[in-house]
Amino acid sequence: MKEISSKDNKLIKYIAKLQTSAKFRREEGRFVSEGLRVCVEAALSGACVESLLVTQTAIDKHKTELADLFECADEVYLVSDKAIAAACETKTPQGVICVIKTLDNNIDLDTINNKYILLENVQDPSNLGTVLRTADALGINGVIMTKDCCDVYSPKVCRGAMGALFRVPFLIIDSAPEFIRNFNSKGRSYAAVVRNADNVATADFSGTALVAIGNEGNGLTDETVKACSNKVTIKMCNNAESLNASIAAGILMWEMIK
Numbered sequence: 001m002k003e004i005s006s007k008d009n010k011l012i013k014y015i016a017k018l019q020t021s022a023k024f025r026r027e028e029g030r031f032v033s034e035g036l037r038v039c040v041e042a043a044l045s046g047a048c049v050e051s052l053l054v055t056q057t058a059i060d061k062h063k064t065e066l067a068d069l070f071e072c073a074d075e076v077y078l079v080s081d082k083a084i085a086a087a088c089e090t091k092t093p094q095g096v097i098c099v100i101k102t103l104d105n106n107i108d109l110d111t112i113n114n115k116y117i118l119l120e121n122v123q124d125p126s127n128l129g130t131v132l133r134t135a136d137a138l139g140i141n142g143v144i145m146t147k148d149c150c151d152v153y154s155p156k157v158c159r160g161a162m163g164a165l166f167r168v169p170f171l172i173i174d175s176a177p178e179f180i181r182n183f184n185s186k187g188r189s190y191a192a193v194v195r196n197a198d199n200v201a202t203a204d205f206s207g208t209a210l211v212a213i214g215n216e217g218n219g220l221t222d223e224t225v226k227a228c229s230n231k232v233t234i235k236m237c238n239n240a241e242s243l244n245a246s247i248a249a250g251i252l253m254w255e256m257i258k
Contacts, residue, residue, distance in 0.1 A: 004053070004079045007086035011051065011077070015087040015099060022151040025102075031153035033098045034088055036062055041163030043068040048101040053079045053087065058095030066096070073098070089155040102153065105169040107142035109186055114141040114208050115256045120176045120224055121215040122149045122245055129160020130246035136164035138253050143170045144179065144210075176212060176220075177227040183210055189228040191220055192252055194242055197231035205256045213252070216245045 004012060017024050018032045025031050030050070033039050036058070042049055052073035059066065059078075070076060084093055108114065117140055122128055128150055135143050145152060152172070158165055173179045180189045187208025191197075212228055214220030225231065234243060234251055243251070 002075070002077050004077050004083050006080075007083045009083060011053075012079075012083050012087045015051075015053075015097065018099070019087070019089045019155050022154065025151065025153050029102045030099055031102060031158070032087075032089075032155060033100055033158050034090060034096070034155060035094045035159065036065060036096045038158060038163055039069055039096050039098045040065055041166050042098055042100055043072045045163075045166035047103060047166055049073045049098050050101060051075045051077065051099040053077045053084060053097045055079055055081055055084055055095035057081070062096070069096075069098070090159075103166065105171075107144070107169045107171045109142075109183065109208075111141070112208060113206075114187075115205065115253070116140065116142045116144055116210040117249055117253060118144040118146075118176060118180070118210055118212040119149055119245075119249075120146045120212060120220055121218075122213070124216055124245070125150045125154050125156035126160050127216065127244070127246040127249075128152065129157045129162075129165075131249045132157070132161040132164040132168050132170070134246070134250045134253055136161075136168045138257050140253050140257070141169065143168055145170065145172050146176050147172055147174055176224040180210070180212065180224065180227040184227075184229050188230060190230045190232045191225040191228035192248060193219065193225060193231050193233055195233060197233040199235050200232040200252060200255050201235070203230070203232050203255065205258075209256060211252045211256060213245060213249050 033042050190211045192213045
């Protein structure tokens with residue numbers, strides 16, 4: 001096991017840059033997972049863990065849980081508290097951090113009875129993390145994201161997804177309308193809108209189905225709504241006008257798998 005004591009170490013600086021720059025993550029084809037649970041989930045999923053950094057305190061406290069990580073990581077580093085704090089994005093690091101190659105989570109669009117969520121220009125990493133986590137819990141077959149969504153490999157998404165990032169197939173696409181028009185030959189597509197649509201509680205999601213959810217402030221683009229074969233809405237009481245994107249996605253996914 002190699003040792004790192006300085007916060008100015010080359011690997012520490014490399015990880016810190018991966019944490020803060022989506023462009024750098026894309027260029028390097030690497031991202032960072034931080035915290036014991038998420039890092040262990042990465043190991044169990046078969047993700048390619050290139051580097052594992054742990055503090056002595058973490059080893060003493062979580063020796064059993066870390067066994068799978070030690071087994072799968074290409075390189076393991078014993079890191080000082082000061083050095084790992086410089087690499088971590090959280091204010092109170094757990095002393096466990098991994099550098100992982102970007103994932104190859106394929107989506108099978110040709111299987112009958114599959115259910116998908118499509119996100120268009122969703123910007124809040126917490127929303128995206130929650131959508132992935134909920135999709136994992138409900139057995140949704142894949143999450144499709146337009147390239148203008150927030151970075152799926154950002155630290156906040158990774159933490160918010162609680163390991164779901166490694167289990168839920170996802171696909172990043174250029175154009176929601178084009179994707180949906182092609183999808184319509186395989187199943188039914190539904191645009192989630194605020195009004196002038198069928199109640200989601202009575203919608204028919206049997207067979208292969210996709211629900212599209214839009215940007216937190218502006219919803220779906222008009223072109224994407226037109227591309228969908230159906231429109232659905234979540235009926236709300238009193239003066240409520242809209243729901244948080246991840247809450248709406250959770251309700252829609254639940255209705256899809258009922």
